[in-house]
Amino acid sequence: MTHAAATHHTSMGLDSRKMAFWAFIGSECLLFGSLISTYLVYKGRSVVGPYPHDILNIPFTSVSTFDLLMSSLMMVLALAAVQRGDMKWGKIWLFATALLGLVFLGGQVIEFTEFVHKGLTISTNLFGCTFFVLTGTHGAHVAVGVLWLLTLGTRALQGKLGPANAMTVEITGLYWHFVDVVWIVIFTVVYLIQ
Amino acid sequence: MPEAGHTGEHVHPTAEVYLRVAAVLVILTVLEVGVFYVPVFHPVLVPALLVLSAAKFTLVVMFYMHLKADSRFFSFLFGAPLLLAVAVMIALLFLFFGALTLRGTAGAG
Numbered sequence: 001m002t003h004a005a006a007t008h009h010t011s012m013g014l015d016s017r018k019m020a021f022w023a024f025i026g027s028e029c030l031l032f033g034s035l036i037s038t039y040l041v042y043k044g045r046s047v048v049g050p051y052p053h054d055i056l057n058i059p060f061t062s063v064s065t066f067d068l069l070m071s072s073l074m075m076v077l078a079l080a081a082v083q084r085g086d087m088k089w090g091k092i093w094l095f096a097t098a099l100l101g102l103v104f105l106g107g108q109v110i111e112f113t114e115f116v117h118k119g120l121t122i123s124t125n126l127f128g129c130t131f132f133v134l135t136g137t138h139g140a141h142v143a144v145g146v147l148w149l150l151t152l153g154t155r156a157l158q159g160k161l162g163p164a165n166a167m168t169v170e171i172t173g174l175y176w177h178f179v180d181v182v183w184i185v186i187f188t189v190v191y192l193i194q
Numbered sequence: 195m196p197e198a199g200h201t202g203e204h205v206h207p208t209a210e211v212y213l214r215v216a217a218v219l220v221i222l223t224v225l226e227v228g229v230f231y232v233p234v235f236h237p238v239l240v241p242a243l244l245v246l247s248a249a250k251f252t253l254v255v256m257f258y259m260h261l262k263a264d265s266r267f268f269s270f271l272f273g274a275p276l277l278l279a280v281a282v283m284i285a286l287l288f289l290f291f292g293a294l295t296l297r298g299t300a301g302a303g
């Protein structure tokens with residue numbers, strides 16, 4: 001049975017998986033909303049250092065932000081390629097998206113390691129606690145996205161992904177772009193507004 | 195039949211549109227970092243950064259997540275919780291910082 005044959009649509013004519021996934025993304029908005037709120041509420045209330053202006057590296061994080069934005073571009077190009085049946089480019093863009101996701105994660109590992117060496121851990125102060133929980137949760141989402149993309153890429157290599165499965169790629173893209181928009185907010189709220 | 199062609203879902207933008215959006219996103223990011231570093235903008239730093247960030251957010255959601263062309267019901271599924279999250283955030287900030295201000299006033303009195 002092909003993937004397309006198993007597709008279900010609601011009475012509104014919308015794909016039920018896509019609708020469910022948008023509802024999931026809505027719930028994720030509330031999750032990240034609560035984490036960002038917690039960060040903002042405790043902002044500037046640490047009684048011991050290091051403080052944000054002591055350790056946040058804006059040039060380094062700007063490169064990470066650029067990397068994640070480019071990964072979103074790769075993702076939509078992958079979707080466009082799969083939709084027109086160009087599986088060669090579909091695979092290339094999918095793996096490129098995963099690679100940029102891995103680069104972002106690598107950057108986060110370097111950043112966290114540097115912070116720990118400078119004395120900021122999750123238990124050092126309120127900034128450390130809220131910062132690591134917020135950015136760590138986002139990083140975990142990126143890691144899940146990378147695994148998802150690699151799985152999809154592997155299926156494409158096996159010839160199990162084609163235009164009939166475009167919705168699967170689109171849903172993967174929705175998740176990836178959501179991770180990107182969350183980072184857009186984190187980059188502004190945590191890194192630039194100190 | 196490609197699944198995206200079903201009723202209620204619309205044609206997605208072309209690769210050219212995706213590239214243009216990416217170019218705008220990069221420009222907005224450069225502007226954000228520029229606003230952060232240039233002292234002239236410091237009096238309006240927070241509103242400027244929030245506007246730039248909101249513009250980037252909207253572009254990704256509208257074009258890359260296809261809400262501009264897709265069913266409005268998807269916009270509702272995303273927009274309603276997003277508004278609720280923003281409302282909760284504003285309410286918490288008022289509660290915490292309002293409490294601080296009142297305590298400060300009482301202490302001063």
